[in-house]
Amino acid sequence: MTKESVTDPGARREALYALMLGAQREDALAMLLEHAGAHGFQSAVSDLLEPVLERAGDEWHRENLSLAQGYVAGKIAEDLLVAAVEAGGDLLLDVKGPVVIGNVEDDYHSLGRKMVVVFLRAAGWKVIDLGNDVSAKDFVDEAVKHGARVIGASAMMLTTAENVRALRTEIDARGLRGRVRLAVGGAVFKLRPELMDEVGGDGTASSAIQAPELFDRLWAASLAAEDL
């Protein structure tokens, strides 16, 4: 049975998940494009990709998925987004947000951030990606400029995670605590969960795939704080 012949949605998701686990990026994209051709890009994302990413996120959280597999999942999502934009299809992009993302000052480990950006965009978020080595001032300036309610700060190591404190201070000093929520992430936060509170983060996710859920939560918390 070829993957094209699989018509049952559950079986298609299962097949896509298996391709992702096996790092078969091109075959996975082909399957998604075939589905998009028949049902539209929005369906390819909502009915195939998102459920598979959700499952992958759960498995990653339980440490049953490797970074390589998460990376491939990100690449597959990115490939589909590029194809959707090029095709000018029905995919709903930039319907949430905007949010601001970057690696904190002195941090150049971009992998996690790039994966978060891809998964957020696939989930409909408009993302302002500031890149590596972003100062606290630049994070907040950009958040204010774009009206972002969430800043995502990535740091891989303890040395650079300490620089999140400056971002917390900057947000608070400008009277934005509550309105602008601070999401933190990176390998060190997984290794030392208590670090999130220590450096002043408002939330974290255990994998890039779970970032959209975190941003949904923080965005809602920001809105709720304003209603009070």
Add this chain to the structure above:
Amino acid sequence: MTGMERVLAALRGEPADRRAFTLALSLYGSRLSKCPTKEYFSDPRRYLEGQREVARLVDPDVLFSPFALPFEALAYGGEGVWLERFPPNIRKPPFREREEIEPLGDAMFLDRGVSYLVESTRLVAEEFGPAKPVCAVVTAPVDLPAMLLGIETWLEILLFDQDRARRLLDIAVDHFLRLSGAYFAAGAAFVAIPVMFANLRIVTQALLEKTILPELTRAFAQAKGPLVYHHGGNRIVDHLGLCSDLPNVAGFLLDPRDNLSEARDILGPGRLMLGNVSGPGLARMLPDKAYASVSALLADRASDRNFVLASAHADIPCDTNPDTLLAVRRALEDAGAVA
């Protein structure tokens, strides 16, 4: 017994007057000797002074050469970063995505950072070697490309460009053999290798079996002395069986989350096992809690002669309370002899 005798007893599965132990106190020596970190990680004599203080205060059975792996990558270029109370790190990797990397050969020893690493090992081994084995630390050949190119680029190459991966691994294996050889020549009793990219948290099982393990086998088989396989920051028990026959590996250092009984079942009796106190975790631990935690661990391993108590993960942070370190030592002494 001396530290060397205790470690050898653990290696051979013989009784000892107490459990052999070591803590990764490379960085901590800078605190004890009140030496600024940059000076400590630049001048081998200052490093030796720091390790003298480590030996005086904690008296571990094994001492470490500088735990400063970024120097290996910085020998190829790139930009380092110095932060007080931390070892040097890489701010920008030496290479960008598409550049081909040339092997350094023995020219690596002309690099200031690498020569510091080797000379520090020589000084510590010269002073302590007969009584306390000195453990040098080398980047795993499967990890060096990540330090040279960044994790993302290395992952991309490993997954999607096997030819380039092979060329990079040739360079990395050559690098590993030259540097580990230099450490052994300088007096290191063994070399520890933190291995990140041989872990199912990082790579797929197919990559592990088809690419990573064959390269580790090739590299380790040519090593000039005994190696210790370090968990590299992730738990390893679920794939330990795949790594257990790697050549020249005298022992395995387990992650704090790894179950030691499970690891023993996989390795079988007679293999040296080290672990698995969280080194960075000691910074947040009160002395009483450290004593209780280490005592429980030692009680669990009481009948295991081939076990060495060791800290896992990275170097023990500078802000760790010295009393916590002494509590670890006291727990060890109170646990008594290895029968």
